[in-house]
Amino acid sequence: MKRSFPEHWVLTELGNILYLKNGYSFKSTDYCEEGIPLVRISDIQDGRINLDTTVKVPNRLLKSDFIIENGDLLIAMSGATTGKFGIYIGNETILQNQRVGNLKLYSKSLVSTKYRDYLIASLRDIIQKSAYGGAQPNISPEKIHKLIIPLPPLNEQKRIVAKLDAILPKVKSARDRLEKIPAILKKFRQSVLAAACSGRLTEDWREEYAQHTGKELPEWEEKKIFELTEKVENLNVKNINLHDKFLYIDISSINNIKNTIETHKEYSYYEAPSRAKQIIKHGDVLFSNVRVYLKNIAIVDNPVYNDQICSTGFTVLRAQKNKLLNKYLFYSLIRDDFIKEVSELQVGSSYPAIKKDDLISRFIPLPPLEEQHEIVRRVEKLFALADSIEEKYKKAHERLEKLEQAILAKAFRGELVEPDPNDEPAEELLKRILEEKAKLEREQRGKNRKK
Missing domain, CATH: 3.90.220.20 (DNA methylase specificity domains)
Structure with a gap:
């Protein structure tokens, strides 16, 4: 069987480099106007955490185990938007609500944070598919931890990130420009309707009608x-x-x-x-x-x-x-x-x-009935034009989505950057990550015994 990743990489479970931490079940009765921002699923928007939409909880409810740190990658674990991701960029103290997952690396010094972010983005469809397997969409930490992922040497991770940082913003820029089209089309359709129901759309037609028939149409x-x-x-x-x-x-x-x-x-x-x-x-x-x-x-x-x-x-x-x-x-x-x-x-x-x-x-x-017929004909023609543009927009949007996933797939097949024989072997890197994982798990067991 042909390897889908380079010889100097290793395959391992995702749970060997990170863990999915669920949030705390804050009570909605504690929400208030002033206090600590609480990130809920609805605050994960467009790949970021939107603090403008968060509710707040009193300072007395600060839970240090559920503080979200700068660079943390959050995921919606249930509900209609299960599987959407968002990165927190900021230094304000904010808290993690229940069913908001936090994908925490065991060691930020041994795995690139941005490599993790791009890796999870490449696994998006797999994660979402696993979440929608039951009656209600739900992300299982166990399933996430069991996903098999490629791990390159640390320096190669950084080179992959640098390459993706150079390429993907161009894709995002194209997508951002494309996303303006639906609003433009909506405004266009409303402009057509306003012109149709004010007489502007058929102003030339009324003049032609009078010239051809020798009759003036009744007033609106x-x-x-x-x-x-x-x-x-x-x-x-x-x-x-x-x-x-x-x-x-x-x-x-x-x-x-x-x-x-x-x-x-x-x-x-x-x-x-x-x-x-x-x-x-x-x-x-x-x-x-x-x-x-x-x-x-x-x-x-x-x-x-x-x-x-x-x-x-x-x-x-x-x-x-x-x-x-x-x-x-x-x-x-x-x-x-x-x-x-x-x-x-x-x-x-x-x-x-x-x-x-x-x-x-x-x-x-x-308007007169004859003019209504012409108005309907023109509106339908212009709306058909808008519909055809909308179809092209949807296809272009789909192509961009596939392009981004294709670039990520290429990156995690090891086809985006050249290897460096001087890099620490991935096997050695994984051993050090597993040591950090075991150390943190021992510390966590110690904290649990003291509670």
Whole structure:
């Protein structure tokens, strides 16, 4: 079997060079405004520890065994972001909360700290895969310690780090530039919608229309939504077989990034949720009344949902076809300006929602029907352009992720730097590390006996 690392390196368990230390279970009732910053999983952000988001605990709760030191590498050990890493850069005294792991070297003089950081980054996918093996994502220190890793001589570790320090910042710089694209596209789409609903998008078209037809289009109007939509009927249980089944759309069915219906549930009328009362038609616009700033808004664009049921958590808007295009209505509603306006009408603090009557009493700009068709056509064309750019962004982002992992893999196969025959052999280095490990474990056993 071909070796995947140089002859002068050694393979060993990760637990022979470091240990994963869990944090302390501080009580949330002890959190306060002033005191010692406490690092929780949510404070591990973008490869760093963000002290701006930490809570604090009183100075009297200082636990010296759980102080995080400058250069410590922390990992989320459970939850939705299990496996994310962050390095603490700073000298402020901060504490480590439970389920935040600290990957501590047995000897910083025998293993390069930055070699450890890059090594763990190269093992990211393996660590995350092992964490997601059970019902709940969870990192096991035992599994981490058992991972087999390559150990080069100490001086070679330093040369590898120097090489990676020269290469990876360029990858990060490219990624940082790339990460600006989603925000730019979001702003572009909103600019398109603002132009569409103000008349700027079709200003040239109106002039061409007048020249070609010899007629001036009617002026735009401001109309309340209820003046442009039909009444939606509710379910009448007297007219149905309770054992019949239907498709049910609730707020969780909406993808509020794409503003599309992604999923549905199936029920019999007998077991239907109490909110399953509104009959929907193909082409309806669903507008979530709850936390409207989340933009759970979508068109019923799949015919399979015709005459199916949606939650009363939506206002169902059915355009009067002789006055309003459903897609124009949809584009009017997902504008940031409109969302901001209706958000101010929400009532309730824990469950903020807008009343249906308040929503349908809002004004929207109404162009002539012919112009609505042209607006929809142009918006769809521009959105398709944005979508194609977004797809290219995703592919480029994926390529950069693979490039970084490929560079790390090359580094830990010993292909990035040349060996130096004058370096201390890795076998001798490992012996010294294991001696340090045994010494620290003896000291820890002594501390435990004194407690």
